[in-house]
Amino acid sequence: MATMVMTKTGLKSISALDQSVQPMVWSFLEKLSDNDESPGLKIKPLKNAADRRVRTGRVNKSYRAVLFRVDHDGQRIYHMVGVWPHDEGNEKALTSTAEEMASSVQLTFNAALGVAEVTGAETHDHAAVEKAFQMGREEGREEALTAAGRRDNPLENFSWTVDTLVEDAGITPRYAEAALQANDQAGLSAVADRMPEVQRLMLLELAMGTGIAEARRNLSLPDDQEVQQLREAEEEQQLTAGARNAPSAFSFIGSTPEEVKKAYNELSMAEWQIFLHPEQRRYVDHRGTGSFRLTGGAGTGKTVILVHRAREMHRRSPDARILLTTYTVALGDSLRHQLKQLDHTLPQVPLGAAGVAVAGIDQVAAKVLDAATAEEKGAAQELIFGPGRNEFRRRVGGPQEVQLWKDAVLTADPQLDQSLTQEAFLGQEYLSVVLARRVKSLEEYVRVPRTGRGTRLSRSQRVELWKIFEQFRTSNLASDRLTFAEVTVLAAAILESRAELGRGHLVDHVLVDEAQDFHAGHWQLLRALAPVRGDDLFIAEDAHQRIYGQKLTLKQFGIEIRGRSRRLKLNYRTTAQNLRFAVSLLEGEKWEALEANADDPDEVTSTLGYTSILTGPEPVIIERETVQEEYVAAAERIQYWQQRGRALEHVAVLARSKRHMQDLAQVLGSQGVPAQVLGRDSAVKEGAVQIRTMHAAKGMEFQCVLLTGVGADHLPARYALKNLPEAEQRDARQRERSLLYVAASRARDELVVTYSGAPSEFMAEASTRR
Numbered sequence: 001m002a003t004m005v006m007t008k009t010g011l012k013s014i015s016a017l018d019q020s021v022q023p024m025v026w027s028f029l030e031k032l033s034d035n036d037e038s039p040g041l042k043i044k045p046l047k048n049a050a051d052r053r054v055r056t057g058r059v060n061k062s063y064r065a066v067l068f069r070v071d072h073d074g075q076r077i078y079h080m081v082g083v084w085p086h087d088e089g090n091e092k093a094l095t096s097t098a099e100e101m102a103s104s105v106q107l108t109f110n111a112a113l114g115v116a117e118v119t120g121a122e123t124h125d126h127a128a129v130e131k132a133f134q135m136g137r138e139e140g141r142e143e144a145l146t147a148a149g150r151r152d153n154p155l156e157n158f159s160w161t162v163d164t165l166v167e168d169a170g171i172t173p174r175y176a177e178a179a180l181q182a183n184d185q186a187g188l189s190a191v192a193d194r195m196p197e198v199q200r201l202m203l204l205e206l207a208m209g210t211g212i213a214e215a216r217r218n219l220s221l222p223d224d225q226e227v228q229q230l231r232e233a234e235e236e237q238q239l240t241a242g243a244r245n246a247p248s249a250f251s252f253i254g255s256t257p258e259e260v261k262k263a264y265n266e267l268s269m270a271e272w273q274i275f276l277h278p279e280q281r282r283y284v285d286h287r288g289t290g291s292f293r294l295t296g297g298a299g300t301g302k303t304v305i306l307v308h309r310a311r312e313m314h315r316r317s318p319d320a321r322i323l324l325t326t327y328t329v330a331l332g333d334s335l336r337h338q339l340k341q342l343d344h345t346l347p348q349v350p351l352g353a354a355g356v357a358v359a360g361i362d363q364v365a366a367k368v369l370d371a372a373t374a375e376e377k378g379a380a381q382e383l384i385f386g387p388g389r390n391e392f393r394r395r396v397g398g399p400q401e402v403q404l405w406k407d408a409v410l411t412a413d414p415q416l417d418q419s420l421t422q423e424a425f426l427g428q429e430y431l432s433v434v435l436a437r438r439v440k441s442l443e444e445y446v447r448v449p450r451t452g453r454g455t456r457l458s459r460s461q462r463v464e465l466w467k468i469f470e471q472f473r474t475s476n477l478a479s480d481r482l483t484f485a486e487v488t489v490l491a492a493a494i495l496e497s498r499a500e501l502g503r504g505h506l507v508d509h510v511l512v513d514e515a516q517d518f519h520a521g522h523w524q525l526l527r528a529l530a531p532v533r534g535d536d537l538f539i540a541e542d543a544h545q546r547i548y549g550q551k552l553t554l555k556q557f558g559i560e561i562r563g564r565s566r567r568l569k570l571n572y573r574t575t576a577q578n579l580r581f582a583v584s585l586l587e588g589e590k591w592e593a594l595e596a597n598a599d600d601p602d603e604v605t606s607t608l609g610y611t612s613i614l615t616g617p618e619p620v621i622i623e624r625e626t627v628q629e630e631y632v633a634a635a636e637r638i639q640y641w642q643q644r645g646r647a648l649e650h651v652a653v654l655a656r657s658k659r660h661m662q663d664l665a666q667v668l669g670s671q672g673v674p675a676q677v678l679g680r681d682s683a684v685k686e687g688a689v690q691i692r693t694m695h696a697a698k699g700m701e702f703q704c705v706l707l708t709g710v711g712a713d714h715l716p717a718r719y720a721l722k723n724l725p726e727a728e729q730r731d732a733r734q735r736e737r738s739l740l741y742v743a744a745s746r747a748r749d750e751l752v753v754t755y756s757g758a759p760s761e762f763m764a765e766a767s768t769r770r
C-alpha cells in the first residue's frame, strides 16, 4: 500500500477538469494506494524526465496523471502533481499535455526553508500564462509584472537584495530578481503567482513587512535545528519530511484506499477546504483560556477559519454544543452551506444540541424566547420593562419600527431639538442605553451612564426623551409588539436567570462572524449563551466593515479579549489591484474596533501590510453625465465581460438603495442584458446578472462587481445623515464609507465603479491617495 499526497497544483488541475472526469481521478488514486502495480493504472516512468521520480498513470482514455514516487524507509509515497490530457491525439491541445508536464516538473528540497516543493510546472502552464498576458493587453497595459508607472514595491522598504532573498528566505534566484524588479504590490503578486507555494507565502509575508524569523513562525516552518538535520539527511528523507513540513503545499490524503475515498467524500474541490494557510490552521486549532478575537480585512479568510474551527471543535469534543452565528439569516444560510461543503457528515443540529448549530443571531434570540416558559418570560419582562404583560406575539423592525418611533414622537410631543427626535437617534439611544442598561423608569434614565454615546444630553433633554421611550413602550405593550432588539435582551435575561438558578447554559462554545455589526442586545445574549471559560467566544470582526452597528466596548458585557486578539493580513479574495482601491477608500478616517489591543491600540484597525495573493486588471472607473448614460455604460461593460466568457450570474451589480435597483434592471434589460433584482434571501438564476443593494452584498463574493451610483448625490446617502446630531452624523458618514469598502471588496477578479455627475466625496478623497 502507498501513501497518497495531494499537491496544491494537483488539486487546481483536478478542479479545472470536467465534473465527469473528477471522480475518475479519485478512483485512480484509490486504486493506486491499494496496488500501484495493477496493470490498468499504467504507472510508467518517463525517458528524459527532469526528475527520475516522475511517473504517469492512466485516469481514462484521454487523461493522464502526473505523480512523483518517493520510496523511503520501506514506505512508498505518491505525490499527485496533476492531471492533464494524454499527448496521443492531443497534438493541437492548447494546454500542456501530461507528458510535457511530466518531463519538466521536479520534486526538490528547499534547503533554506526545510520544505519540499514542486518546481518546473509553470514553464508548461501555457494557458495560465497566456491568460495573464491577455488580461494585461485587454486593459491596454502590459501585465502587472512589467507594468510601467509608479514604483511602489513593498520589498523596497525593507532593504532586501537578491542574495538575502535567496539565502535567508529560500526564494529561487530568478524569482528573487523578478520580485525586486516588480513595480508595485500587484507586480509582486504576479511574480508570487508563479512561485512554488511556500516560497510564494514567504514572499508575501516579507511584502507585509514581516521579518524572516516571524515569517517562519507564521508559516509554521521547521526550526533551524531541524532544517540543519534535514540538510544532512539523504534526499528521499528530505522529500518525505519536507512535504510534511509544508502543509500549505502538500496534503496527506491517506495511506489506504478507504482513507482516500473518505478524503474524496469529505472534501470538495475548493482549495480552502484542503490547504489552509498555516496561520489559518493555528486559529482553527487555537485553544485558550477565554474569549478570542480575530480581526482582518475583507477576504482574509475569517469565515473560512470559523467554519473549519467549528468542525475541529466538534471532532475534538463530539458532545460539545457549538453555535456558529452571524449577523443575518442569509449569512447564516451561507455558513451552513460552507460547513456542509467542508464536511457533509458533520451533524448540523438545533440550538443547544450536541454538534454544530448555525443561525443568525436574531434567530437565536427568537428561538430562546419562543422556547421559554411563561414564567421565565414574565420574569424577564419585569426585569427589562417593569410591570405589564405582553404575549410576545408580534415582532417588528425596519420601516415598521421607524413608523412606531414617529408615532411615539407625535404622541409624546417632547420639547426637544429636531435632531434628537430622529428615528435613527432614538433607536440607537433606546438600544445602547435604555435596553442595554435595562432602564425601566425616568429616575433610572436620568442617572444612567451613557458611556460611548457621542451626543451629550442634559437632564431636561433626558426627561423629554423618556416621554418618547415611555410612549413607545406603552403602545407596543398594548399592541403586543416587540422590536427585534427587545427580543435579544429578553432572551439574554432569560438565559442569565437560568444560569443563576443553576440550570446551566444553552451552549458550550460560540463562534461569531461579522461581529462588528452586533449591537448591545446581541452581546448580552452572546455572553449569556455560554459559560465564562476557555474558548467560550471566538469572535471574527472587521471594524472597517461596520455598516449597521456602533462601536462598543466588550468589557461592559463581561467579554474580555484584551491580549487575546490577532489580525489577519493576507487577502484571498480580492486582487492586489482591487484591494489597493478598496483600502484607499478607508484611509484618512479614524477607525475603532470593538476593543483595542492593549500594547498597540491602533493595530486592530490598521490597514498596514494588507496584501493580496491574487493579481488582475486595475479597477475601472466610469464617469457619465446622466444616470441613464451611466447605466448604459454598465450594460456595455457587462456585455464586454460576457464576450470574454463570463457567466452572467457571476456578475453582481450593486446599488446604494433599493429604489435604484428597478431602474437598473430596466435599463440593463433594454440594452439586452438579462438581470435579476435580488433580496437577501432570493435564489440566483443562471444567465442573468445579480442586482443587489450594497448592504445585501455583505459577506458575499462575485467574480465581477459593478458598483453603481458612486456619485456625490448618493454616497453618502443623504437620508442616512439627515437632521442627525453632529456626533451621530460622524458615525453615519463612517458607515457609508464602510459600505463602499464592503461593496468594493466583494469583487474577486474585476471591479468597475460607475457614477454620474460628480464623484462621491469618498472616491474623490481616495483618488488623491491611490
Ligand SMILES: Nc1ncnc2c1ncn2[C@@H]1O[C@H](COP(=O)(O)OP(=O)(O)OP(=O)(O)O)[C@@H](O)[C@H]1O
Pocket (backbone or CB within 6 Å): 271, 272, 275, 276, 277, 280, 296, 297, 298, 299, 300, 301, 302, 303, 304, 305, 542, 545, 571, 572, 573, 698, 699, 700, 701, 745
Ligand atoms: N487558505 C485558503 N485557500 C484558498 N482560498 C481561501 C483560503 N482562505 C480563504 N479563501 C477564500 O478567500 C475568500 C474570502 O474568504 P472569507 O469569506 O473567509 O473571508 P472573510 O475574511 O470572512 O471576508 P469578509 O470579511 O469580506 O466577509 C473565499 O473565497 C475563501 O474561499
